[in-house]
Amino acid sequence: MTGDRMSRSARLRWSTASELLRLVYAEPGITRTAACERLALASGAAAELIERLRAARLLAEHRAGRGGPGRPTTVLGAHPRGPLAAVMDLRAAGWRVLLGDLAGTVTEAAAGTYGDREPVDLLPEVAGAVGAAARREHGRVGAVVAAVAGAVSGTRLLQFSTRGWHEADLGVLAGGTGVPLLVGNDATLGGIAEARGGAARGARAALHLLVAVGVGGALLVDGRPVTGARGAGGEYGHLPLGDPDLACPCGARGCWDLMVDGRALARHRGDPVPGDPFAYGREVLEAVRSGRVSDRDRRAVERTARALGAGIAGLVNLHDPDAVTLAGLAPGLRAAAPGAFADAYRGGLMALHRADPPPVADAVHGSDGPVRGALALGFDEITGPAALARWSARRTP
Numbered sequence: 001m002t003g004d005r006m007s008r009s010a011r012l013r014w015s016t017a018s019e020l021l022r023l024v025y026a027e028p029g030i031t032r033t034a035a036c037e038r039l040a041l042a043s044g045a046a047a048e049l050i051e052r053l054r055a056a057r058l059l060a061e062h063r064a065g066r067g068g069p070g071r072p073t074t075v076l077g078a079h080p081r082g083p084l085a086a087v088m089d090l091r092a093a094g095w096r097v098l099l100g101d102l103a104g105t106v107t108e109a110a111a112g113t114y115g116d117r118e119p120v121d122l123l124p125e126v127a128g129a130v131g132a133a134a135r136r137e138h139g140r141v142g143a144v145v146a147a148v149a150g151a152v153s154g155t156r157l158l159q160f161s162t163r164g165w166h167e168a169d170l171g172v173l174a175g176g177t178g179v180p181l182l183v184g185n186d187a188t189l190g191g192i193a194e195a196r197g198g199a200a201r202g203a204r205a206a207l208h209l210l211v212a213v214g215v216g217g218a219l220l221v222d223g224r225p226v227t228g229a230r231g232a233g234g235e236y237g238h239l240p241l242g243d244p245d246l247a248c249p250c251g252a253r254g255c256w257d258l259m260v261d262g263r264a265l266a267r268h269r270g271d272p273v274p275g276d277p278f279a280y281g282r283e284v285l286e287a288v289r290s291g292r293v294s295d296r297d298r299r300a301v302e303r304t305a306r307a308l309g310a311g312i313a314g315l316v317n318l319h320d321p322d323a324v325t326l327a328g329l330a331p332g333l334r335a336a337a338p339g340a341f342a343d344a345y346r347g348g349l350m351a352l353h354r355a356d357p358p359p360v361a362d363a364v365h366g367s368d369g370p371v372r373g374a375l376a377l378g379f380d381e382i383t384g385p386a387a388l389a390r391w392s393a394r395r396t397p
């Protein structure tokens, strides 16, 4: 049975199950009573549904902690043999394979470094690790999600700047598991994590920005990223908000990327382009925080924070979000020069936004954001009505 061919009655049969499982994923530790209220489920229908999901190993119930008044209730959580999402975390420094369950519990299954290898040599090794992890779990892995610190489109890697990789097909990463492979950029996935269960929770339109080497981001509407026709949108760092005399490695001139990261700090301090701009930026911000810096260094940080604040104002004028979240070096940059950031942010806003500017909050998931967002995408896939019907058909006694 495929999603397209699923009958209407089967879809209806699994659509409430899908809503319930998505609620359990979004709100770990939710009680049966609260979940039923939220979905307006009558107790008889809820009992039937939860029993069906328990029998299909999709859900487990645990007694809720004592102490509160009222009738005892249970907490809904992951079945010990329930579905898992596998995440391949391809970071600048190395790769990891992680498995996550419906309750958001994550375990690391494998990890490695890139060495001098090119994608054509490395990707099969990572795919092998994913395949091995999936086999150990005996068919529990229902989706494979790659979180990539680079530009992606569909399942293609377009650019992994820190490794100098271009154009690689990530399709191999499903590792022969036969389950859907999803690919997301780390900034976009971090934005999903913040919009669904982080600093932008509840925002209808949320703007997320990650400063690492350059700046990436995503606009999320109702928790879903707006990524364009091929999934390559959100390249905010390559808007011409920078110095038109500076050439960007992307091929364009004047990119915002060059104004807000470790390369900008190095230029303003009179240093050569750092080999690892992220580590360089972190060191400079750490030094400013501890007060061990010269006036020149402080000015370098202020200029960079101003470029960040002004650019964010432009993006607020463009997208009209109700929340903005910052990750990577951005929270530290703002904290190191709060006045410069705030002046540039306010100064760049159109008057219509100035009375009530969207709050700019630090991301709460930090460096875990991309993995959290990848798991959320994986469970979107796993808890779709058609996927649930397939899973259940194989397991219900």
Ligand SMILES: [Zn+2]
Pocket: 237, 238, 248, 249, 250, 251, 252, 253, 255, 257
């Ligand atoms: Zn560029």
